[in-house]
Amino acid sequence: MDPDCSTFFCQAWTARWSLLEGLMVTISSSIMTIVIGTVLGFVVGLILTYGMLPLRLLARLYVDVMRGIPVLVLILFTYYGLAILKIGVKPYWAGVIALSLFCVSHVAENVRGAVQSIPQGQHEAGMAIGMRFFQRLRWIILPQAVRRALPPWVNTALEIVKGTTLLSVIGVVELLLASQQAIARNYMILQFYMAATIVYIIINFSIAQAAAALERRYAYLRY
Amino acid sequence: MIAYNFNWAVIWRNWDAFLGALALGLGLAVVSLVIGTIIGLFLAYARLSPSPWISRPAWAYVEFIRNTPLLLLIFFVYFGLPEIGIYNLDKIQSFILTLSGYAAAYMCEVFRAGLASMPRAYGEAAKAIGLRPWQRQRHVVLPVMFRITLPAVSNNLISLFKDTSLAAAIAVPELTFTARQINANTYRVIECWLTASALYLVTAYAIAIALRQVEKRYAVVR
Numbered sequence: 001m002d003p004d005c006s007t008f009f010c011q012a013w014t015a016r017w018s019l020l021e022g023l024m025v026t027i028s029s030s031i032m033t034i035v036i037g038t039v040l041g042f043v044v045g046l047i048l049t050y051g052m053l054p055l056r057l058l059a060r061l062y063v064d065v066m067r068g069i070p071v072l073v074l075i076l077f078t079y080y081g082l083a084i085l086k087i088g089v090k091p092y093w094a095g096v097i098a099l100s101l102f103c104v105s106h107v108a109e110n111v112r113g114a115v116q117s118i119p120q121g122q123h124e125a126g127m128a129i130g131m132r133f134f135q136r137l138r139w140i141i142l143p144q145a146v147r148r149a150l151p152p153w154v155n156t157a158l159e160i161v162k163g164t165t166l167l168s169v170i171g172v173v174e175l176l177l178a179s180q181q182a183i184a185r186n187y188m189i190l191q192f193y194m195a196a197t198i199v200y201i202i203i204n205f206s207i208a209q210a211a212a213a214l215e216r217r218y219a220y221l222r223y
Numbered sequence: 224m225i226a227y228n229f230n231w232a233v234i235w236r237n238w239d240a241f242l243g244a245l246a247l248g249l250g251l252a253v254v255s256l257v258i259g260t261i262i263g264l265f266l267a268y269a270r271l272s273p274s275p276w277i278s279r280p281a282w283a284y285v286e287f288i289r290n291t292p293l294l295l296l297i298f299f300v301y302f303g304l305p306e307i308g309i310y311n312l313d314k315i316q317s318f319i320l321t322l323s324g325y326a327a328a329y330m331c332e333v334f335r336a337g338l339a340s341m342p343r344a345y346g347e348a349a350k351a352i353g354l355r356p357w358q359r360q361r362h363v364v365l366p367v368m369f370r371i372t373l374p375a376v377s378n379n380l381i382s383l384f385k386d387t388s389l390a391a392a393i394a395v396p397e398l399t400f401t402a403r404q405i406n407a408n409t410y411r412v413i414e415c416w417l418t419a420s421a422l423y424l425v426t427a428y429a430i431a432i433a434l435r436q437v438e439k440r441y442a443v444v445r
Binding site for chain 1: 227286287290291292293294295298299302303306307385386387388389391392399402403406410412413416417419420423424427428
């Protein structure tokens with residue numbers, strides 16, 4: 001190690017671009033996964049609640065299988081599996097696909113729970129004033145269900161941010177692997193891991209705070 | 224058309240390795256759950272303590288653990304402990320330490336909710352028949368609290384079991400690590416990962432079904 005650069009801050013400054021790049025990969029893969037997972041998960045969640053029986057069973061099977069397999073296994077399976085099937089994707093995309101598969105199942109389960117928690121009377125009231133199924137969904141059920149699905153959705157989002165660390169196992173240089181690469185150069189194990197930890201905590205706290213603000217803003221009952 | 228020829232012979236040849244690895248993962252999860260339950264119970268009482276000097280550190284610990292990726296914690300403990308002079312932990316012990324500390328934070332939240340949901344009358348009734356504070360907890364509050372929180376505890380056990388897959392990152396020879404090794408040795412990619420996934424899935428649901436029976440047996444009738 002360079003004797004002129006033996007402090008943590010100097011080492012961190014030297015590694016700043018690779019660390020920042022790692023942070024960007026963490027953030028972009030999180031956003032990508034959460035967006036894909038939320039959109040598809042929403043659809044799968046509605047299928048779980050209102051789909052035709054065969055479709056519903058299929059969705060149920062998918063969700064239960066995904067929830068029973070560790071994310072790391074999903075990631076490794078996707079990564080090696082796509083490679084052996086000669087589908088050339090970068091590790092980053094293999095990871096995003098695997099995390100999205102996981103995210104979809106969790107969001108779907110959240111959406112199903114939220115939609116089913118809306119009392120049947122709401123549906124019936126909509127029917128009574130002559131609304132069609134999609135109108136009832138759009139104007140009565142979903143506005144309420146989305147608000148109830150928000151807190152578990154935030155938990156899922158936090159899981160995903162934390163889950164992106166697993167991409168380091170297949171060689172995606174996200175924040176954790178970037179920190180490890182810095183550590184490999186200077187052996188400042190505690191300092192760099194602590195710094196990474198603080199960054200993750202900041203990210204997660206910001207998401208939680210933003211979600212809490214959103215919840216307050218759109219609550220029907222203001223406390 | 225994608226051509227892939229399955230060859231399951233590789234899996235049968237390594238079947239014992241798969242099962243042994245699965246058993247190791249299950250063992251890691253159970254040990255961590257037990258240690259995590261004990262620490263988590265203390266943390267839950269600490270968080271409910273009226274003194275901020277006790278409740279704040281417990282809160283900080285729980286939030287720290289819950290907002291940090293498990294993989295980072297695993298590396299932190301595994302590579303970090305030797306830095307502060309603790310050399311005598313092997314990778315399995317180090318992983319158990321991490322997963323227990325991780326489980327403790329989650330169990331703390333479970334028990335805190337459980338203790339908060341206890342009807343106040345229980346404690347008062349126990350007081351009325353002259354039980355001391357410790358006796359009230361030991362004979363009245365805790366037995367009911369454990370029954371209330373049993374479903375959440377079994378969910379945690381299943382999550383912990385799935386989380387043992389991360390031990391592969393520090394080369395603990397559990398199921399994910401073994402599958403990856405057999406995958407590398409034999410190049411039977413799909414078979415390996417299908418087997419590993421199926422084993423995780425079946426075990427997770429077996430735990431769920433078994434614990435559902437326990438929950439039914441000990442359910443609190445209200």
